[in-house]
Amino acid sequence: MLHAEIEISSFLKARRAALDPADLGLPGGVGRRRVRGLRREEVAQLAGISVDYYTRIEQGRAPAISDSVLDAIARALRLSGGEVTYLRNIAVPRRRTADCVAAPGGPCAGPRQTVRPEIQQLLDAMETTVPAMVLGRGLDILAWNALGGRVAFDLPALAPDRRNTALLVFLDPAARDLHPDWEAKAVEVVGNLRAESGRHPEDPRICEVVNELLLHSRDFRRIWETQSVAECLRGAKCIVHPHVGELFVTFESFRLSTDPDQVLVTYTAERGSQTDRRLRELGALGHPVLTA
Secondary structure, three states: OOOHHHHHHHHHHHHHHOOOHHHHOOOOOHHHOOOOOOOHHHHHHHHOOOHHHHHHHHOOOOOOOOHHHHHHHHHHOOOOHHHHHHHHHHHOOOOOOOOOOOOOOOOOOOOOOOOOHHHHHHHHHOOOOOOEEEEOHHHEEEEEOOOHHHOOOOHHHOOHHHOEHHHHHHHOOOHHHHOOOHHHHHHHHHHHHHHHHHHOOOOHHHHHHHHHHHHHOHHHHHHHOOOOOOOOOEEEEEEEEOOOEEEEEEEEEEEOOOOOOOEEEEEEOOOOOHHHHHHHHHHOOOOOOOOO
């Protein structure tokens, strides 16, 4: 499923198809072509490499690709910063440590990440004013504070392997009520998950999550196939909480320096705002209701 040669082929084909030849000054616009986007030979020409070499790269048959060639392909395909990083990650040869291709949705055993006690202490120190949690590889939710545990889904009630942002957004029926702009949230989650898969293409947990979603969510398959790699680490969102109403929050993500595969996510609101008051009301509840 996430083997590098499959990923690089799908990614480059999708990025070729997304470009309009007319925008790049190439002859024979889209209306005169049988398929959308650039042809392989046009990408090769723009990148300054042979058609045969580019074809081998796109088919995952090039064993070692230099940084200069990857940069040339990235320029030819007008890749964004996140897309360039993703291309570099999936193009680097890796020793295969797991085979998660055999059966879609099948189990892929692997040790679950844990959060250092000091990080949990940090979460707890913010629990009365700032909802916060730590995400690990594959968007697993590894830890949270009391207020973070009341923002959306009831994490304590879930089995550890179900505490995953992507699984909750696409498979939990409550997700569409919690997130009024569900499509934007879904695209954000897929962009983050694909960026994760680029950093760790053979990670058993990421394979497991992606395979399950491909098997059980038509919406996930639709968005995943666009090959979007738009990692979102900050922004604003609205959450419709069933007990306190609409929460308009900003979120920030901080990659932990000593645990680079873990990200601390915080939610805040302008002091004195209605959302700020509602978060304080949520924090005063006697027991966790939800977490996201």
